[in-house]
Amino acid sequence: MFWIxxxxxxxxxxxxxxxxGIGLGVMGMVGLxxxxxxxxxxxxxxPLDVMLIIMAIVTTAATLQASGGLDYLVRLAEKxxxxxxxxxxxxxxxxxxxxxLFAGTAHIVYSLLPIIAEVSAKKRIxxxxxxxxxxxxxxxxxxxxxxxxxxxALVVVLAYPGALADIMMICIPACIIGLLIxxxxxxxxxxxxxxxxxxxxxxxxxxxxxxxxxxEEGEEKLLKPGAKTSVMIFTVAIILIIVAGAFPGLxxxxxxxARTLAVGANGSLSMVTIISVITLTASAxxxxxxxxxxxxxxxxxxxTSMASAVVSIFGVVWMSSTFMNSNNDxxxxxxxxxxxxxxxxxxxxxxxxxxLMFSQAATTKTMMPLGIALGLPPxxxxxxxxxxxxxxxxxxxxxxxxxxxxxxTGSTRIGKYVVNHSFNLPGIVAIGxxxxxxxxxxxxxx
Numbered sequence: 308m309f310w311i312x313x314x315x316x317x318x319x320x321x322x323x324x325x326x327x328g329i330g331l332g333v334m335g336m337v338g339l340x341x342x343x344x345x346x347x348x349x350x351x352x353x354p355l356d357v358m359l360i361i362m363a364i365v366t367t368a369a370t371l372q373a374s375g376g377l378d379y380l381v382r383l384a385e386k387x388x389x390x391x392x393x394x395x396x397x398x399x400x401x402x403x404x405x406x407x408l409f410a411g412t413a414h415i416v417y418s419l420l421p422i423i424a425e426v427s428a429k430k431r432i433x434x435x436x437x438x439x440x441x442x443x444x445x446x447x448x449x450x451x452x453x454x455x456x457x458x459x460a461l462v463v464v465l466a467y468p469g470a471l472a473d474i475m476m477i478c479i480p481a482c483i484i485g486l487l488i489x490x491x492x493x494x495x496x497x498x499x500x501x502x503x504x505x506x507x508x509x510x511x512x513x514x515x516x517x518x519x520x521x522x523e524e525g526e527e528k529l530l531k532p533g534a535k536t537s538v539m540i541f542t543v544a545i546i547l548i549i550v551a552g553a554f555p556g557l558x559x560x561x562x563x564x565a566r567t568l569a570v571g572a573n574g575s576l577s578m579v580t581i582i583s584v585i586t587l588t589a590s591a592x593x594x595x596x597x598x599x600x601x602x603x604x605x606x607x608x609x610x611t612s613m614a615s616a617v618v619s620i621f622g623v624v625w626m627s628s629t630f631m632n633s634n635n636d637x638x639x640x641x642x643x644x645x646x647x648x649x650x651x652x653x654x655x656x657x658x659x660x661x662x663l664m665f666s667q668a669a670t671t672k673t674m675m676p677l678g679i680a681l682g683l684p685p686x687x688x689x690x691x692x693x694x695x696x697x698x699x700x701x702x703x704x705x706x707x708x709x710x711x712x713x714x715x716t717g718s719t720r721i722g723k724y725v726v727n728h729s730f731n732l733p734g735i736v737a738i739g740x741x742x743x744x745x746x747x748x749x750x751x752x753x
Contacts, residue, residue: 312633315338348630357624361617366587369610377418379535379538395430396440411452414612420706423441433500435493454548460668466571485737503717561575694742
């Protein structure tokens with residue numbers, strides 16, 4: 308029976324991932340319907356905590372976008388990337404990493420990908436190199452960012468005071484080191500651009516050849532008056548969340564009692580409450596001080612993407628957690644021994660689930676409670692956390708497709724066998740190194 312139920316789970320995830328958008332969510336509900344009415348499984352609670360966090364964080368990021376703050380950050384990043392084009396394979400991914408770490412979303416990379424592609428091409432550096440590792444950098448930044456839904460989800464799962472600070476202390480340096488090794492892995496990847504047959508063929512077009520001449524820069528976009536102010540407010544919100552997570556004694560507490568979504572059993576405020584209140588208060592401050600209208604916020608691309616993320620989390624996580632809970636004893640019996648002896652093997656299971664789910668937050672919410680049930684300590688789960696970024700393996704994620712489309716030289720591509728594309732080498736190297744370094748850091752920091 309287990310394998311039939313598992314086949315249903317995988318089928319719903321695969322169909323949903325192919326549908327894109329809210330496909331994972333609606334197909335997750337189809338799977339849950341089958342689990343409830345055919346297999347008579349008892350449903351778990353829906354993932355309201357992660358859904359609320361996504362709504363709060365993305366609304367704040369969308370306010371930053373609507374008030375011009377993201378444009379200001381992108382302008383700063385563009386100046387850094389253009390400042391040393393010869394080393395763009397290293398400069399671009401680290402610029403992307405820290406920008407996405409600050410903003411808490413990988414989608415900001417869309418604004419930088421065409422800049423990376425053009426600067427590298429005009430310098431005759433194979434664009435595939437900086438583009439591929441920059442996309443991976445945008446994903447790695449989410450596992451450690453205090454403003455990302457994935458990190459917030461892990462904080463909720465771990466549920467102990469100071470968890471956010473510990474995650475950042477392990478994951479940020481681990482991912483930075485992983486990213487550095489990932490840069491080296493693509494430093495000489497592929498033939499030089501001047502020897503690439505596709506690029507040589509394209510250069511026969513006079514217009515294309517002219518566009519590849521160095522010295523051209525895009526027209527600087529006029530910033531909104533409140534752009535810098537909104538970035539300052541957003542920065543304060545990040546600092547407050549980090550302080551609240553690192554020093555729980557500074558946060559109001561109440562009488563112990565039954566655990567709720569807002570308050571823990573010991574009477575302390577939950578991270579769902581802390582993150583939601585701080586981020587949405589910051590959003591209100593940005594709107595009031597910079598005079599950004601609510602209509603502009605709801606029209607922002609980040610805000611419209613929130614609905615898709617929430618529906619996807621709602622369906623696929625609820626289905627997956629119901630399956631996991633129903634088969635908990637069997638899964639623990641099958642994996643308990645090997646995971647207990649070799650904790651790193653759980654990273655393989657997390658990596659595979661991340662490939663299927665196309666969502667770091669959904670993978671975190673689905674797999675990390677299983678890790679706790681298997682007896683893994685928090686330090687091991689933090690080390691394994693970067694494995695949720697495996698959504699690059701199947702080249703359907705929007706950031707990968709955008710990088711391919713922005714590379715006019717044709718060097719960034721999907722191979723004949725689909726999985727042999729430009730992003731697998733840097734992705735596997737960076738994540739593998741990050742996990743290894745995470746276990747090393749956890750062994751003497753926690």
